[in-house]
Amino acid sequence: MLKKIFLPVLLVFVLVISGCVKTKSEVEEGTKPGNDGKGDQSKVTIELLGMSTNESDLNIVRDQLVKNGFDVKLNMQPDYGSFKSQQDAGNYDIAMTGWTTVTGNPDYAVRSLFKTGGDYSVISDPELDKLIDQAGTETPEEYEATYKAFEEHLVFNKAYIVPLYSSYKTQAVNKDVLNLDSVRLSKSRSLPWEYIEFNYTSKNATDPLVLSQSASTLTSLDPIKGNDGSINIINTNMNVRLVNLTDDDQITSEGSLSLNHSIAEGNSEYYFLLRDDINFAKVEGKNAVDSGERVGSDDVIFTLNRAKDKDSVPDHRTYTLHEHIKNAEVVTDLASLETIKQSGSDATVKEMLEEGLDTKISALVDDKTDANNKEGKYQVIKVTTTEPFPQVLNYLAHQSAGIVSKKQVESINTFDVASFDVNKDIPYGDQNTVTEGSQYNNTLYASGPYILTSKNDYEAAFKKNPGYMKGTENEPKISNVTMRFIKDPDSTLAALRNNEIHMFYAVPETKYDIIENDSKLSLQSMESNAVSYLSFNPENREVSESEDLRKAILYTINQDDFISFYKGNKLKAFSTVSTLVKTGNELNADLAKAKEYLAKYKETK
Structure with a gap:
């Protein structure tokens, strides 16, 4: 079933109309399809919410629905704030929504959006939960079939979303x-x-x-408190991470805090060899200066522990991305790395971490100030996951895993999280401070x-x-x-x-x-990994409860019209995972099915 949760968007949430926000009672009064006092009362009225920046897409959706016997009330808002107000008030049946998988892995494309309790989820379905968790533990060779089953349940079986297209x-x-x-x-x-x-x-x-x-x-300059278009590129360039993505979505240590990384046998232990040539920057007189504080293991451990902890900060928005992290610790026993095998290899973790180094590892140190890579003294971080979960590396490449200064953040966030008062407490990364x-x-410390x-x-x-x-x-x-x-x-x-x-x-x-x-x-x-789709209102609307009504809308939408309008510069999509896993699933408009499901819906009214 659909469940209510507010959907702040990652990349692009689309739809809208100008006007005052209705009260809850006014919304409930007009929730029944056709109960708007206008148009043909024999037709089902659908309220379509979006933003003016997506006016062309909204018009295409509206025209397709009208041609198939729906009345459409277009609710088009001038900006995201107005859109969000309409959404929170429940003034829509379907909203145009977008998602971009900025981590390059399929788990990110589904967990936050469709898992029960996910950061942006409006769905609570045990079958989807099971498939998402199963795929998260599988290798790419294994998870293709699992994501195929996930998509079929999401779209064909339950019609929880209506896919529109993927973009360049x-x-x-x-x-x-x-x-x-x-x-x-x-x-x-x-x-x-x-x-x-x-x-x-x-x-x-x-x-x-x-x-x-x-x-x-800007939502927040604390990397764990925002996951949207206002700060993604900013926080990505202000905070270094343990690993990065290549241009084609492969995990790399290039340009990261790690010189090398290694996955141990069993896919539950991950090792990172830290570099010693990054200091935090701070701001004095609106100029960047070297704080003199090195970025090291204590900052990494602090960063990952707060990233996975929902209660580490008020309004934590990315904790589900890091819920598979069980523990992060510094390794000081060099001999242990010589006995642990790299996953899928005969090489040891130590050998993988030393690959390409000018100076091999002679000692591991606990204190970041003692590290000296030229002398062979390094720091190694070990991250253990709650279960085998290779996709954890993609999440560690996400901006929300940007390394922050333990010393600086703790000196700013002195408030009690449970009793946080927005009127007097100023958290680290508050945009008002810059x-x-x-x-x-400006109290920012940047590791990037x-x-x-x-x-x-x-x-x-x-x-x-x-x-x-x-x-x-x-x-x-x-x-x-x-x-x-x-x-x-x-x-x-x-x-x-x-x-x-x-x-x-x-x-x-x-x-x-x-x-x-x-x-x-x-x-x-x-x-790209950007997919646009229609999301249904999770409550107080007929689409919230009627699978038949949702399927009538699903089979009405013709993706070819979008591709034609954009002169071939859009691609077909089936779900938010379509750009990452080729499941073979495809949605084709079927007006006969649409009319069949619409008739079934009307029979129940």
Whole structure:
């Protein structure tokens, strides 16, 4: 059955309409299909919620439903805040929703969304729970069949969602300004800023790299307290992680806090060899300075323990991503690493951790200040999972696993979490502390290549971390980054063409032709892990209870219309896992089935 939980969106939640938010009583009064006092009372009325940025998609869905005998009330809101207010008030039957699997693994594509109690789940179904947990313990060769069964139950059997399409990931680059070869496009990972450089490298130290995003209100700069488009790319570039994703979603230690990592036999123990050349940056006088504090094992253990603990901070939004972490500890017994085998290999964990090192491991140290990689003195972190769970590495590559300073966070978060008072307690990462004005008091410590120094309603300023991998290929090339807040895609495109910004991240399909016809711009594109779908209201609506009504809507939707509208720049999807696991499942519009299920629904009324 569907259950109620509010759905703050990861990447793109879509739908809406202007107007006042109704009260709960007013919502309940109008929940019955056809009970809006308008239109043909013999038809079923469906209220479609979305945002104006997805107006074209909403119109396609509306037209398809109308052609199949529904009345449609379009509830289109101007921004996400208004959309969320309508959603919380229950003013919809179906809402256009989007999800991007930024970790590159299928478990992330389903656990938060469809598991009972998931961060964004509106569903409570034991069969789905069982299949999600089963697939999480399986290898890619094994989990294909499990995810196929999961999808069939989610869509065909219960019609909990209506898939629309998957998208391409794109970005437009001013190649007259930026070195195009230095700008990466990754399927899942957010854009890493540290590799980007200007064509004229002399500008790297003086000119800011100017980027843009639509959201000016940042959920939180504490990486575990937000998982949405306002902070994902920001927190990714402010906090280093134990591992990263390659551009094609493979796990790598490159550019991470680990020189190497290893999975022990049994897939429940994971080892990470830490590098010793990253210090936390802090802000003084709106400039980034080296705090003098090294990023080490105590920070990693503190970070992972709070990441998995729902009660470690008020409004923790990512704990389900890390619930498989049982323990994180520092290893000091070097001999133990010589007896443990790497999973699927005859090599030992020690041999895997030493691969490619200039200096082999001669000693393991507990105190991060004692580490000296050039002398062979290293720190090793061991992460143990609650059960065999290889996909834990993908979650450790997520921005919510960004390493924070134990010392700094504990000095800020002195409040009692259970009695946290939003009116007086100021948690670590509160955006008000970095916003220019009377409340400005920047207490951030950044373990990543950049730190946010200040922001206002129009832009945010970032400075290079002076203590980040100095002298390596991962040291940031550009010293200053400016993030402009531009809500409208047309305005963003105009700013790019006028040299006011240097990149346009997530270019709408309707703008491709303009980019491709501008000689100074380059459009980078690849298939993404972003999927758009319709989500049903979890309560107080007929769609909440009637499987037949949901299936009537399911078989009405024709994905080919979206692909045609976007000139082939969308792809068919079956669920949020479609871009990661090829199950062979496909949804085809079937008006005969749609009418059959609609008739069954009407018979029960």
